[in-house]
Amino acid sequence: MRTLLAAALLLIALPCLAHKQSDSYLALSMEGNSLEGRWDIALRDLDFVIGLDADVNGELTWGETRRGAEAISKYAFSHLIVSAVEAGNTGRCDLLPGRLLIDDHVDGAYAVLFFEGECARTPNQLRIDYSLLAGFDPNHRGLLELRSNGTAQSHVLANDRRATFDMLSPDRWQQFRSFLAEGIRHIWLGLDHLLFLFTLLLPSVVTHRDGQWQGRSGLRESAIDIVKVVTAFTLAHSLTLSLAALGMISLPSRIVESTIALTVFLGALNVLFPVVKERRWALALGFGLVHGLGFASVLSDLGLTSTHLLEALIGFNVGVELGQLAIVLMLMPAAFLIRDSTFYRRILLPTCSAVIGVLAIYWILTRALPPELALL
Amino acid sequence: MTSSLRQNRNGATCCLRRARALGLAAVLAVCTTVFAEPYEPESYDTVLIRVPAATSSRQTQSLRRALASNPQDLNAALDLARAWLDAGRREGDPRFFSYVQATLEPWIERNDASVDVLVLAATSLQSLHRFTQAQSLLDRALASDPRNAQAWLTKATLLQVHGDFAAARNACSHLVGVTDHRIALGCLLSAQSMNGRLAESYAALSRIMTNHNGLDGATLSWLSSLLGEMAVRLAKDSAAQRHFQLALKADPDDSYARGELADLYLRQSRYAEVIALLTRHEAHDPLLLRLAIAGKQLDTSAGKRWMSMYDARYKAARRAGDATHLREHARYLLEVLGDADSALQVAERNWRTQREPADIRLYRRTAIASGRSLDVIDAWIATHDYQDATLDPKLTAVEVRP
Known part of the structure; x- marks a missing residue:
């Protein structure tokens, strides 16, 4: 059933994808000193940077993507640094990549990277160094959704910049x-x-x-x-x-x-x-x-x-x-x-x-x- | 008493409109979020995306390799940047314009950046609606090469889009003698037509364009579109249709001319023709919008699909804070969702940076639809002596001079 649906969806979706600037969608939720994340990155962008389309036939398959999973994860997580800031001390959080799935956005299929993280301390600020597609697309942005203590905040992460966010407590x-x-x-x-x-x-x-x-x-x-x-x-x-x-x-x-x-x-x-x-x-x-x-x-x-x-x-x-x-x-x-x-x-x-x-x-x-x- | 009654009624219709807009938006939201869960494709052979031809082509691949193996090679960088710019224009895909920028980035910051680098980068920034940055790169280019035709033309276009018609004319005048006279005159007459000399500019450009030998497709398409736009504003619809059709024949990839022709059809309620003209161009947001508008009028299943597709892109752009398509977003709010108040807000934002005929019409129409004062826009129209038959069909016959 799922295949049929997916196939039908592809038939509709493939020829009519939107043209938009490159964005990734990064959702982080922080609880105490541990975090969970989901990161959606356009397959098109990943292919542009790491060359996932192994047979260069212009069609990127799930098989090619799976085989490139390690390269994807290596590339992505070397361009995202999350650090916990607490009372003037900054410590980098270890990010542990998990499953790779696919999701469809308006401009095509995205790789969905799940991950978990562990910070040395419970932060009152979170610092994010974001450099995905740096050198490849200066207008790429990461759309961050940060959840903590029952609150959610959204931010736009500019390429190759460092940004620090206060962990809000809810009003x-x-x-x-x-x-x-x-x-x-x-x-x-x-x-x-x-x-x-x-x-x-x-x-x-x-x-x-x-x-x-x-x-x-x-x-x-x-x-x-x-x-x-x-x-x-x-x-x-x-x-x-x-x-x-x-x-x-x-x-x-x-x-x-x-x-x-x-x-x-x-x-x-x-x-x-x-x-x-x-x-x-x-x-x-x-x-x-x-x-x-x-x-x-x-x-x-x-x-x-x-x-x-x-x-x-x-x-x-x-x-x-x-x-x-x-x-x-x-x-x-x-x-x-x-x-x-x-x-x-x-x-x-x-x-x-x-x-x-x-x-x-x-x-x-x-x-x-x-x-x-x-x-x- | 009567005034308060009228206010009440306005209030009520406004709420009704709001409610209807909200209802439509809700239906669209449901249509577009049904498949929002990540999944694992069933088979390794499932094709997830088609890589754009421009990225996977042998030509760009070898240009990329050449630059990668010798990152200091300016010519290799220029070749690749030109290939990306062409792809961007052909596909209307902003990622390619970003690639132009990335390719040229190492050179742009240098004091001795070549004029070619600056003009190419400025053109890509203009396409991304980064007008101020584009302007400053062009000024740098013109400071070192005052006779660079591409730089003057791009600058004139920027100034005209921004509504600074006198400065645009001045920029156009630098083209005289450094490039084909038809390009120079097209630039000048188009700027001049925005300030009270519409009929005479149209006549002059028509005369010049009786001979279009030796013009390349893109240039011929551009000049024909200029004529088409002026003809629309003169209420010469059948002439306008001919101009836009010629533009598309000269350059089928010219999405601007295609959109203008579609708008002409929309004004004439020729919805089926809009669909025939655009149906293979769903990837292009501004063209998809016109499909959604026509689709709404025809009330077909394809029409609903276009509406929900555009809605998804509108939401994605809003989420990303992307202001490139404010004009389209305001039109979407007004013509598809029927939410005049929100449309006016977006149209006002758009008005800060863009003053082409489409923007002027849009601002005025959204103000009328939401029942607001037309003072600002009408004062602007009067000051600039801007003429446009589509603004108010009843008045134009008197307003437009022979």
């Missing part, structure tokens, strides 16, 4: 925004939180009477029920998220994660065999406490530092709420419109819940067992 607003985005991302990608909410919200437009789900009469009742569930869930997970982020509660993540899976299962079960019918907000409140602990472990994985902790916490939380609200707004109007149909009450509601329940069982098994015993 409050930046911190807030980036964690806000993480919060939204997490609720959208974190399927377990979403499905838990579904099991509580899907019944919001119906009510359980005479042993079966029946559509609620008005918008008002449904809306009130939705608001109750969402508010309860929000209050509960905000509370535990904050307590955990501030270090006041701490539970092993395996327990938290498998308990979350259990709440999803119970939520699904409650739709199929309703026990808690009208007071599902109470379920949201109780189980929401566990989900908050789950959010907290994500937050700590994101490298939460004590600078602007509060902004990060609020940003992440607001992000989760916004993401949750967006889902409610997308899902619930549709559910409300079809609430009276047999399809919704008899088919959609039970089927969804059953699928969610089965998935939750799978999660419980994989999360609760220690990795070496996990059979699934």
Whole structure:
């Protein structure tokens, strides 16, 4: 499939490449004293300097590029020096080349060089001596994207110049925004939180009477029920998220994660065999406490530092709420419109819940067992 | 009351336009970022790039080897630099102009740099829109050889692009007697036509060009393009079309003439002809832009592809801070994305360094589209007595003198 796509892409891309000045794209991310990098250099430029097209037929193949990998890496990394500057001391960081891949840019295929680096000390400034294509193309530039401490800065590296960059620490607003985005991302990608909410919200437009789900009469009742569930869930997970982020509660993540899976299962079960019918907000409140602990472990994985902790916490939380609200707004109007149909009450509601329940069982098994015993 | 109403309405249409521009931009962004992950090609035989013919040709390879084996050889350097300059002009590819610069670099800094070195380097810098540096190299060249025709012509072109028409005329006058009289007069009449003497300059140049024997293709193409531009400004569209077609016949690689002809077609809504004229020139950014504009009007799948291709290049250039194509970028914002306010900002930046007819039109059109005052541009037009039928079709019949 990939080949077909790539071939189709080549057919389109090869004859109509842009003409632009030569640029390389250098992405560096620094954490403590170690760094990771990705460097995209136009194959055309590399060929111009080292002569990769071995059979000089005007076509540069992947095979020729692979065979030239060592020369490429040797040339590139002798024209990039990264040094850590800390309290007046400068020490060169060792760069260790990794994989060579290919990526397509507007002016043709680029070699993508991955690398890692180790500096003697954690820098407060990074110095970069950039001299790629020096002597060959005086207008070549390196477009640098430098990430550190959750901030990103972009710079243009002129050919054959030395440039020094301060390692920024994020300002409050930046911190807030980036964690806000993480919060939204997490609720959208974190399927377990979403499905838990579904099991509580899907019944919001119906009510359980005479042993079966029946559509609620008005918008008002449904809306009130939705608001109750969402508010309860929000209050509960905000509370535990904050307590955990501030270090006041701490539970092993395996327990938290498998308990979350259990709440999803119970939520699904409650739709199929309703026990808690009208007071599902109470379920949201109780189980929401566990989900908050789950959010907290994500937050700590994101490298939460004590600078602007509060902004990060609020940003992440607001992000989760916004993401949750967006889902409610997308899902619930549709559910409300079809609430009276047999399809919704008899088919959609039970089927969804059953699928969610089965998935939750799978999660419980994989999360609760220690990795070496996990059979699934 | 009425004025506030109008303002409100303007505000609303502006937001609507903005929203539509944003929506289009978002769609284009999705189209162009689908394949943004690095990958390992499936087979060793997969062709990743075709090396440009100019780089892989036997001629440039041997010129490069000759210079490498004897880096002090000025003639070897000049030969290679000329080969790169030709390639750059032919392909419209800025990397080649950079190679010219790199090849000549060891000589440029010397006090006794030869005139050939300086003029060649200046020409390549001009092509990269590095006008100030190009100018200073030309002045150095002219100080040591005041009769160098290429240097005067390049200088005149620079001055004219920059809108200094009096100085351009002065530079052109130095060509008289040192080169073919048609070149000298083309230079002079073109500069003069920007200052109120359009009809008479066009008539004079047409008369001279009835005999174009002995002119090489590039020169004939240049002079024909000058005539075509003047004809456009005189609203003589069919004559203009003939001039541009002759220019392309004389030099099919002349992308400037091709772009001007495409613009003529675009103004006449002859979109299919624009596509036929440019379809093999997608690599050239300014020509791709015209394809995108025509493609948008025709609303075909090819048109969408050109739009997303141009969008990718526009973004790459913006990311790199490349200001070479400000004129095209402003046109893209205005005519493809429909974002008049951003277009005006770019057109204003472009206006600082470029004042050719295309720049004058663009600045005025973006100002009109975004509802801003035309005072600056109209004052400039009045001061210079610049005439152009395309600026305001209703007025030109009166404005342009016989």
